[in-house]
Amino acid sequence: MADTATPRDIVLLVDDSPEALGFLTEALEQSGFSVLIATSGQSALNIVDKITPDLILLDAVMPGMDGFATCRKLKTNAGISQVPVIFMTGLTETEHVVHALGSGGVDYLTKPINIDELRARIRVHLTNARSAQSARVALDAAGRHLLAVRADGSIQWSTPQATRLINAATNRDDGLDLVAQRIATWMVERDRPGFSRDAAFSLDAGEEKGLQLSYLGGLSADEFLFRLTASSRRSDPEALRQSFPLTARESEVLLWIAKGKSNRDIGEILGLSARTVNKHLEQIYVKLGVENRASAAVKAARVLHEDS
Helix, strand or coil, X not given: CCCCCCCCCEEEEECCCHHHHHHHHHHHHHCCCEEEEECCHHHHHHHHCCCCCCEEEEECCCCCCCHHHHHHHHHCCCCCCCCCEEEXXXXXXXXXXXXXXXXXXXXXXXXXXXXXXXXXXXXXXXXXXXXXXHHHHHHHHHCCCEEEECCCCCXXXXXXXXXXXXXXXXXXXXXXHHHHHHHHHHHHHCCCCCCCCCCCEEEECCCCXXXXXXXXXXXXXXXEEEEEEEEECCCHHHHHHHHCCCCHHHHHHHHHHHCCCCHHHHHHHHCCCHHHHHHHHHHHHHHHCCCCHHHHHHHHHHHHHHHC
16 A cells, blocks of 8 residues: 655754764654754755755754854755754853854754653744745735845845846846845844834835835744835836926826826816916827827826836
8 A cells, every 4th residue: 555644854963973863863763753864064054955854953063164154054045044943052051042043043952852852842843934934825825025034134035026026126136135235224224213114115226116115024033024016216297208298397287187187176286277287288188199188198197007
């Protein structure tokens, strides 16, 4: 009969101690996990280039590249950035714990390892990682232009829609890097007195197009969510004036025509008499090659929609 068992979660175990590797491998396999073994930070990096584990158990103190440096390098791999890393360490001082979490770890266990505690923590972090992945999949499906960054501005993940918007707006291969640099500046400034976190901020991405970024909140201690929208550096009247041979005043009148305002309303908004508004309209019809107000409004709306 074919084996229909649920695929085992893969745990990458990184430790330079043969005794620890043997003890932990046996315990993890008895708990239903598949175990990959690395005896150094570099060998762990080599493994994740070929296989993506579900969770990584990482010894903090190893010769050569220690666990902290290994974790930082692991987190630069886009395919591994969301994999939870649990540190194993005999270092119990607060500074070492902070160092572990600051390097990208989600948790730590002190040696000697208690197997029951290890199992419990692995299950919790696997569940959390799957919930986060499900949320990202849902955002992708909803077509949202969202991305999440770490406190240093480096991008943890972005929805496909956000990536496409960035590429289209910047027309550059390093568009994501530009956004990360701009967000990193914002992250530094956000704690200044009087700084408004609710205000959108921009990234100039070309002569006419740009991006607006809005902070939506923190997802965790080191994960912050932003929404992207396209923006135009041109004002609406400028966009109309660059598309049609209009004067500045005619472009303003046409803008309000496109917004459905009556001649009387336009006169009040712009401080013009009804007669003057009518004269501007006559010139607008000629320059746009249309015969009536509705046709002029349609042409203007097309330009404004393309520019948004």
